Amino acid sequence: MNFAYTPEQESLREEVRQFIADNITPEMLQEMEESGIRRRGPQVDELYKKVSQKGWIGMSWPKEYGGQDGSRIDQYIVEEEFARVGVTVGGAGSGAPAILAAGTEEQKKYFLPGLIKGEIIFALGFTEPQAGADLAGLQCRAVRDGDEYVINGQKMFTTAAHYGTHIYLMARTDPDAPRHRGISIFLVPIDTEGITVRPLWTIQNEPTAPLGTTYGERRTNEVFFENVRIPASCLLGEENMGWYVGAMGLNLDRVGASRYLISVKRDEDIVNWIKENDLDGYSPAEDPAVRDRLAELWIEAQVCRLMTMRSMSLVEHGGNFTYEGAAEKVWAPEHGVRTTETIAQILGPYAQLLNGSEDAIEDGIYAHNLMGAFQSGINHGSAQVMRDQVARRGLGMPRG
Amino acid sequence: MDVIPNEEEQMVKNLAREFLEAECPPSLARNMEKDEKGYPPELWQKMAGLGWLGMSLPEQYGGQSLPLTYLGLIIEEVGRTIAPVPLLSTVVPSLTIAQDGTSEQRQQLLPRISRGDLIMTWAMQEQDPRLLPETVHLEARAQGDGYLLSGTKMFVDNFVVAEKCLVAARTAPASEQSQGISLFLVDTGSPGISATALTTLAKDKQSKVTFDQVSVPASNLIGELDQGWPVVQRMLDLATALICAQMVGATRKDAEMAIEYAKNRVAFGRPIGAFQSIQHMCADMILWVDGGQLLTYEALWRMDQGLPASVEVSQAKAFCNDKCVAAVRTSQIIHGGMGFMMEFDLHLWYRRVTAWSLRLGTTFEHRAKVSRALLDQPGKVRLGMTMAAVP
The missing domain is CATH 2.40.110.10 (Butyryl-CoA Dehydrogenase, subunit A, domain 2)
Structure with a gap:
């Protein structure tokens, strides 16, 4: 075992930090935050172009598809530094690993470089109104018709649909097969005729959550498919094998820097804030109850970090993890909730104040986090579903 | 960065497990509770023969000069089988003498410890x-x-x-x-x-x-x-990291017993392990042990590298105190009434893990150490950075 980064990795981290200091401006973060109501703007596009020119997206992917044949740990370092300023890079969600594993040569050559350059953005189209935690119950239909598929149905919480270029779609192709074996995945251009995207506004909207600091999105979407015709070449992997392709991608998407970091950044924020501030003479940093609780949370944050390191190490070893990704997905979000709620109790009534309010501390992030922190434990597989996975896949416990 | 034990480390662990599972059935721990000495001398000699007592002592004193992480892996397995041996109480002073003793003291004591001739505390x-x-x-x-x-x-x-x-x-x-x-x-x-x-x-x-x-x-x-406190502190840090390894090993075994029990115990017409309430308890147990293990390995690894590790040791012990005890208690709950019958073995693990949580620093003490490092020195903190301990 080895808990240190190499000197090369340390200097990569320095380089990324410097890049961030040089390139990410408050105006750019503002623009990014506003992507909740409009497409990504010119400054953000420019940023992604620069990041991609640096070779910092898809670093662990093969060179022939625009990657670096590099280490997942390197990619993690880049993700972690960007995540600290609230910018997501590198991961490209669960679509990219699925394409790498199951895509045709043509799909790999088209999508992977596009994802790296930021020209392609996937919106995850898995969840439906009647299929959330029980994803395999999804009903959105795709029917083969000659060289095409015809899609009808509805997707929910399709968060990137209003600025993405494609929907990474899970649909039922065989309604008569056992439910896990009649599902396929499609990469659907979002501008295809028959697709309607409607906004769903979350409790994080109005007032705008402060820049790049909160859990949760202001906007997500519902997407309707009405006789949407797509070429059969949009199918990813084999027909009816989509459940397995999708699950593998999700597994990899659950690990990594951004989820862990959004949870632990709050620990850093509150510690750094109470070290330098008091509340009219009351210093939480000197309050024994606060000190004990903050230490407890800080230790938990270390566990989040180490569980993420474990997943990264396992990916580096070939990605054979059974429950470790799920473990990380239980710990980090639940830790984030504990931290958020503890901070609120430290600040008391000040933690109610939202962005823009008179006397709000740190632009009201703590109030916004009370609305957002628990979301991280719900999306992309709830903590309860993750515990099921730990128990069944990791520990071999029987199904009920 | 690779937090997974490598092939050699895994081998050390596997060999230790193989040996201890053969030599230390639960009945041994049970019998030694009533024994005057509390350990079987033959087993101690075998452990010396395997090189465990001098694992991390310098070769010139009969040791193997292997990293502390190796010793940690062995003690983890000792914890797993709750092997009744005075290992921790001997290796900790031996390493203190190796580091802070005079060459005469080392020469006199360390070869005897490596050979299994000298038990210390x-x-x-x-x-x-x-x-x-x-x-x-x-x-x-x-x-x-x-x-x-x-x-x-x-x-x-x-x-x-x-x-x-x-x-x-x-x-x-x-x-x-x-x-x-x-x-x-x-x-x-x-x-x-x-x-x-x-x-x-x-x-x-x-x-x-x-x-x-x-x-x-x-x-x-x-x-x-008059300058013994830093020596004592290093000794306590080492002992604390190693007792964490012992707790992690014992707790994982204890949790595995509950998982196994839940797969076999039938109630309401099915194995209780098919109920989500039980599954989630089992998942949490494993996550807690994993967390304690990762923190412990990091602390030991830092000691091996000669890096400051005091805060990391406290992180591990505070977490293990809390979560290992939660795990063994959960295991007791899953076992129901059988779990606290004297004839059933589970309590052997429960009583040890809870006792070890009270040794070498309580949760409050170790958190206090972490909070001093976090809050009582200037500068911003950042997760993953090294924090100096504040006395």
Whole structure:
């Protein structure tokens, strides 16, 4: 075992930090935050172009598809530094690993470089109104018709649909097969005729959550498919094998820097804030109850970090993890909730104040986090579903 | 960065498990609870033969010069099988002597320890349950070419079988220059020493040891006079990291017993392990142990690298205290009534893990150390950065 980064990795981290200091401006973060109501703007596009020119997206992917044949740990370092300023890079969600594993040569050559350059953005189209935690119950239909598929149905919480270029779609192709074996995945251009995207506004909207600091999105979407015709070449992997392709991608998407970091950044924020501030003479940093609780949370944050390191190490070893990704997905979000709620109790009534309010501390992030922190434990597989996975896949416990 | 044990480390662990599972059935731990010595000497000799006692001691003293992480992996397995041996109480002082002893002391003691000829222990704690320099009152008064030790030590492990004991004593009041603590090597059979066995939760061998003008030659001082506190601190850090490994090993086995039980115990027409309420308890147990294990490995690894590790050790112990106890309690709950029947083995693990959570620093003490590092020094904190311990 080895808990240190190499000197090369340390200097990569320095380089990324410097890049961030040089390139990410408050105006750019503002623009990014506003992507909740409009497409990504010119400054953000420019940023992604620069990041991609640096070779910092898809670093662990093969060179022939625009990657670096590099280490997942390197990619993690880049993700972690960007995540600290609230910018997501590198991961490209669960679509990219699925394409790498199951895509045709043509799909790999088209999508992977596009994802790296930021020209392609996937919106995850898995969840439906009647299929959330029980994803395999999804009903959105795709029917083969000659060289095409015809899609009808509805997707929910399709968060990137209003600025993405494609929907990474899970649909039922065989309604008569056992439910896990009649599902396929499609990469659907979002501008295809028959697709309607409607906004769903979350409790994080109005007032705008402060820049790049909160859990949760202001906007997500519902997407309707009405006789949407797509070429059969949009199918990813084999027909009816989509459940397995999708699950593998999700597994990899659950690990990594951004989820862990959004949870632990709050620990850093509150510690750094109470070290330098008091509340009219009351210093939480000197309050024994606060000190004990903050230490407890800080230790938990270390566990989040180490569980993420474990997943990264396992990916580096070939990605054979059974429950470790799920473990990380239980710990980090639940830790984030504990931290958020503890901070609120430290600040008391000040933690109610939202962005823009008179006397709000740190632009009201703590109030916004009370609305957002628990979301991280719900999306992309709830903590309860993750515990099921730990128990069944990791520990071999029987199904009920 | 690769937090997974490598092939060689895994091999060390596997071999240790294989050996211990063959040698240490639960009945051994059970029998040793009633044994006068509390350990089987034949097993101790076998462990010496495997090189475990000198695992991380220098080769010139009969050791293997292997990293502390290796020793940690072995102690994890010792915890797993709750092997009744005075391993922790011997290897910790041996490493303290290796680091801070004179070459004469090393030459005299370390080869004997490696061979399995010398069982040791240490005595630090007194009436105050905390591990702080100001809690040390046992006095060592200079007299002639030596010292006279008077006072009482609590919770001394395996004193009844140890031949030598490292004793933290007060040689001066705390001052700007030092904490006034010195560390002495004391023969447990010295005149003036009387030991009373304590009856403990783990039914292990702990003693209350009274020193009445116990004479110790000056050559038995470990480190410098009055400057013993940093030596004691390093010793405590090492002992704490290793007891975490022991807790993690024992807790994982305990959790595995609950998982196995849940797969087989039928209620309401199905194995109780098919109920989500039980599955989630099992998932949490494993996540808790994993967390404690990762924190412990990181602390040990940092010690191996010669990096500051005091804060990391406290992180591990605070977490293990909390979560290992939660896990073994959860395991008891899953086992229902059978779990607390004397004839059933589960309580052997439960009683030890809960007892170990009370040794070498409580959750409050270790969190206090972490909060001092977090809050009482200038500059911004950042997760993943090294934090200096604040005394």
